[in-house]
Structure formats: C-alpha cells, structure tokens
Amino acid sequence: MTKTYVMGETTIRALTDINLSVEKGELLSVVGPSGSGKTTLLNMLGALDRPTSGRVIIDGVDITEVPDRSLYRLRRDKVGFIFQRFYMIPTLTALENVLIPTLPIRGDKVSVLERARRLLQEVGLGERMSHRPNQLSGGEQQRVAIARSLINEPEILLCDEITGELDTKTGMEIVELLKTVNRMELVTTLFVTHDRDVAAATNRVVTLSDGRMISDQPK
Ligand SMILES: Nc1ncnc2c1ncn2[C@@H]1O[C@H](COP(=O)(O)OP(=O)(O)OP(=O)(O)O)[C@@H](O)[C@H]1O
Numbered sequence: 001m002t003k004t005y006v007m008g009e010t011t012i013r014a015l016t017d018i019n020l021s022v023e024k025g026e027l028l029s030v031v032g033p034s035g036s037g038k039t040t041l042l043n044m045l046g047a048l049d050r051p052t053s054g055r056v057i058i059d060g061v062d063i064t065e066v067p068d069r070s071l072y073r074l075r076r077d078k079v080g081f082i083f084q085r086f087y088m089i090p091t092l093t094a095l096e097n098v099l100i101p102t103l104p105i106r107g108d109k110v111s112v113l114e115r116a117r118r119l120l121q122e123v124g125l126g127e128r129m130s131h132r133p134n135q136l137s138g139g140e141q142q143r144v145a146i147a148r149s150l151i152n153e154p155e156i157l158l159c160d161e162i163t164g165e166l167d168t169k170t171g172m173e174i175v176e177l178l179k180t181v182n183r184m185e186l187v188t189t190l191f192v193t194h195d196r197d198v199a200a201a202t203n204r205v206v207t208l209s210d211g212r213m214i215s216d217q218p219k
C-alpha cells in the first residue's frame, strides 16, 4: 500500500510499498522517527483515510471498496482509537464521555449504560464516573479514553502516542492496562510510539523510516 499527499506543486510520499499483515489478537508497536509515516499508517489501518494505491483489508473487508458514506460504520463497529490528547468533552462526566461513541443509542439503553460503568470500573475509575475531565488527572482521562474506545466492542484498538502526555510510571500503567485488555478481550492492539519501553512491552515491533517498513521483529 502507498500513500501520497499532493500539496500544490509538491507530492509527499508518506508511505511507500507497505506490506503488513496483522493477526487477530496481536499486540504490536510501530516505531520510527518523526515524519516517518506512523500516524499516516494508523489512519489507513483505522479506515480514517484511504491509500493512494494498494489495499487495506480490515476483518475481511477491503476498505478501498467501501463507499465513503458507509466507512464510518466500519470504523464505529470495528475500530477503537486512543490518542495522545484525551479529547474529552469538558462539560460531560466521565461516564457520559464513555457513552459518546454509542450515540444515538438504539436498542437497549440499560445494557449500554451497564457496559460503560463496567468498563470504567475495569480501568480503575469506579469512583470517578461523575467527575468531569477537569476533575481528573491526565492518567485518569486516558483511562476514560480507553473505556470510550472499548464501548462498541472493537476488533482493533489503535493507539497513537498515548503515553506522550503522561509521566513514565503512569504511561506504563496505561500500557499494562491495555495489555490486559488485549489478552482478555482478544482485541488486536497497535501502539504507535516514540517510547522504547512501550515498544518493548509488545510482542512485535514494526519500524518505519521515510515511509518504508525497514524492519518487522520478530517475524
Ligand atoms: N494530511 C497531510 N497532508 C500532507 N502531508 C501530510 C499529511 N499528513 C502527513 N503528512 C506528511 O506525511 C509524512 C508522514 O507524516 P506522519 O504524520 O504519518 O508522521 P509520524 O511518523 O506520525 O510523525 P510524528 O512522530 O511526528 O507524529 C510527513 O512528511 C508529513 O508532513
């Protein structure tokens, strides 16, 4: 798969000849210098954007053949995202923030609410559900973001520099929490990271350089 961005006269080759296959339930990280294409790759894998050439197949569905208007549904049903910034809605409580990806709630409202509460308990925030983001620490907000990413029972969890705004200890606690989620719920989990310790906590490390995959270990 290849991704180029055209900006006026210049063409930026963000990804070149990427050939990556990830099994269900894998835990891996993508590393590489700033500008090497990590976020671009993540955006392709989460169907946030489309490759310029080649194919992206998510859970058997080739996203390059899915029309734009229904791509959101594939994302909503299959992919959870966690970012460096927490992107909480400041006026909503932790519990309400977790419920955002379920809106509008069709079907059984009670069970959705129960799942949100259970997820907040599992990430260690059972006592913080009615706190607003400014009443939570950074690590706690990232835990809310984890619960939010899991509310629709995704197949894939994509995490872009999620420890970037946290101290080392809190960051590694978040990583350990996600390792548990990966094991318990069999969610395929991918970390994009600059942090060696985060990469070392995963089973497979893909290295990008200048938009190319230069290593994939162990493989
Ligand atoms: N929407 C865009 N339009 C044009 N160029 C882009 C766009 N997004 C990224 N790029 C370019 O593509 C290249 C890869 O960017 P990308 O954001 O994937 O890097 P990265 O590895 O995530 O870097 P960082 O570690 O700094 O987050 C960069 O040269 C960047 O300037």
Ligand SMILES: [Mg+2]
Residues within 6 Å of the ligand: 038, 039, 040
């Ligand atoms: Mg990036």
